[in-house]
Amino acid sequence: MDYTLVLAFIAAFFVGVSKGGIKGINILTVTLLALAYGAKNSTGILLPLLMVGDIMAVIYYKRHTKWKYLVNFLPFMLIGVVIASLVGKDIPETSFKNWMAGIILFSVIFMWFSESTAKKVMPSNRIFSSTIGFAAGFTTMIGNLAGPFANIFFLATRLPKNEIIGTSAWVFFIVNNFKVPFHIFSWQTITWDTLKINLYLIPFVLIGFLVGIKLVSLFSEKLFRRFLLIATAIGAILIFIK
Numbered sequence: 001m002d003y004t005l006v007l008a009f010i011a012a013f014f015v016g017v018s019k020g021g022i023k024g025i026n027i028l029t030v031t032l033l034a035l036a037y038g039a040k041n042s043t044g045i046l047l048p049l050l051m052v053g054d055i056m057a058v059i060y061y062k063r064h065t066k067w068k069y070l071v072n073f074l075p076f077m078l079i080g081v082v083i084a085s086l087v088g089k090d091i092p093e094t095s096f097k098n099w100m101a102g103i104i105l106f107s108v109i110f111m112w113f114s115e116s117t118a119k120k121v122m123p124s125n126r127i128f129s130s131t132i133g134f135a136a137g138f139t140t141m142i143g144n145l146a147g148p149f150a151n152i153f154f155l156a157t158r159l160p161k162n163e164i165i166g167t168s169a170w171v172f173f174i175v176n177n178f179k180v181p182f183h184i185f186s187w188q189t190i191t192w193d194t195l196k197i198n199l200y201l202i203p204f205v206l207i208g209f210l211v212g213i214k215l216v217s218l219f220s221e222k223l224f225r226r227f228l229l230i231a232t233a234i235g236a237i238l239i240f241i242k
Helices: 003-019 026-037 039-060 067-090 093-117 126-143 147-156 161-186 192-217 221-241
Strands: none
Touching: 003 026, 003 039, 003 192, 026 039, 026 147, 039 161, 039 192, 067 126, 067 147, 067 161, 126 147, 126 161, 147 161, 147 221, 161 192, 161 221
16 A cells, blocks of 8 residues: 555544544644645645544534633634735745744643643733734644644643533634635645545544544543643654654
8 A cells, every 4th residue: 555545544543533632643643644745735635634523523522612712712813824824935944843843842841830830821811812822823824733832722721621622622623614715725735636635534534533532531631631731742842853
């Protein structure tokens, strides 16, 4: 079997696992698809897979959604998407990745300190929510790498794991749908050819989603938060070396 398809199948499976609730592993999906299809082209292949996972996540976790946090975070994320669609092509990739990874690592260290000292970051704070939201929107358009920033925001809310999953599911459902026209008409990374590839990959998203739900049930609240922090830090390191 062509190694490209193998990488794509594994990536699609991880999409499902992530949408099932195991946040922080999306960086693996991004990396695998970039290796298979190239950095820019892979963004158009990945987006429909994320949207399939989003639909399953909002249906399964809808009762856990906390709308007030979504309202604080989402508008700034949408602004970030628009700005990234306009200027993203002009940013040197290496500089962008290094800055992004550095910010994520700093945020993880800050959140780890907050966790260990029982000090709370206020996600309702406008500066915090606007900065993290904008960064998440910008990075999700450039390389589907909003996960680490979203993790930082939702960890700061101190919500239980299912409410983190349910609220973030709606955030990404809305944002990923918002991104579609930019990928079709501006970047032209979603085409009939990429959609044909998606048809082969969607079953693996479904399988991964079921696995993700099962894995989440095995996590305690404390372990889930620690896993999220560790996965986010690893994601930032992988961005550095990708």
